[in-house]
Amino acid sequence: MPSRLTDAFKSHPVHLHHKHPDFSSLQELPDSYAWSAQPEDQPSPEGPIFSPEMSVPIVDLNDPNALKLIGHACKTWGVFQVTNHGIPNELLDDIETTGRSLFNLPVQQKLKAARSPDGVSGYGLARISSFFAKLMWSEGFTIVGSPLEHFRQLWPQDYAKFCDTIEEYETEVKRLAGRLMWLMLGSLGITKADVKWAGPKGDFKGASAAVQLNSYPTCPDPDRAMGLAAHTDSTLLTILYQSSTSGLQVLKEGTGWVTVPPVHGALVVNVGDLLHILSNGLYPSVLHRAVVNRTRHRLSIAYLYGPPSSVQISPLSRLVGPGHPPLYRPITWNEYLGTKAKHFNKALSSVRLFSPVVNGLVDVNDHNAVKVN
Ligand SMILES: C=C1C[C@]23C[C@@]1(O)CC[C@H]2[C@@]12CCC[C@@](C)(C(=O)O1)[C@H]2[C@@H]3C(=O)O
Ligand SMILES: O=C(O)CCC(=O)C(=O)O
């Protein structure tokens, strides 16, 4: 039987020994949450620099040039924002309300739907927490497929309306993800005939995905705290709704951390590790993180989109040839998630066929796991 996304961590359970925090009771930042500043976090002596080249591109999907603009954004940034994407603002408001209702529940209630160490779905700390000595100022809730089972535990009387919202969002965002896949692949000259696992209609019907609700409560000392530590996503692509509070930052080579400002109704799309592999390294899987703030409880909703979980992903043959050897070995999404659970930010280099140093190639995705303290 082919494996499912829900089986991804069966052989790589992630044990988090941290207590689940009640953020609202913390008036001061406990030492366990105090991250020391990294050199790249220091403000530049000239102050913040703003210019169009320094901003994550915004692409209007109705623009006749969208394909080209997306290709350029993927190559230079690995991330862009989209407008006119077809997901109604009312649905974005509804999913934000659902997320807020969930995270506003008492901790003991949320823990009724806790994610198990070898499971994917449920409430808990970010999976990558186990790689860091310090705790992140956030909590998350992961949903794969139907949220029914967990939502019944959270709201025994009231779960139906919340389930409907999530399911409606999953339908809409899945359609958008398929459309974005063809725009991102199309910008590399890839056609439907090149990607057999996208299905006969090219609709990525068997794709797997997770909805990740992230909550970043108000923080008494935001400059020393970290919402979600720097990471790349183990996906083909991720679609993020970051509501109206900023917090998402992406690392731009040569510039440093760049804030992605919330644009009303826009969604952030980033290249994930598996699209980096498919593109044979042409599109970087962008390193990103979330910072927190003193006065606003920030919510973000990520749609983590990947291939059917047992399809072998490898550099597309059209992008491989003399002078362009395949840079990565084939790997399934489930196997890759296991590799990420073990190696975190070194997961991509662990599936790389050629060492970037030995071959004189610079791998923009050769990030080291940044352990703080
Ligand atoms: C499919 C998945 C990707 C993810 C692990 C997960 O099973 C569901 C949660 C995802 C997430 C969201 C926050 C950041 C991240 C690194 C994490 O800890 O959980 C990603 C994982 C990932 O992309 O590797
Ligand atoms: O909250 C954010 O802005 C980032 C969330 C994120 O990176 C993720 O869920 O993978």
Ligand SMILES: [Fe+2]
């Ligand atoms: Fe992410």
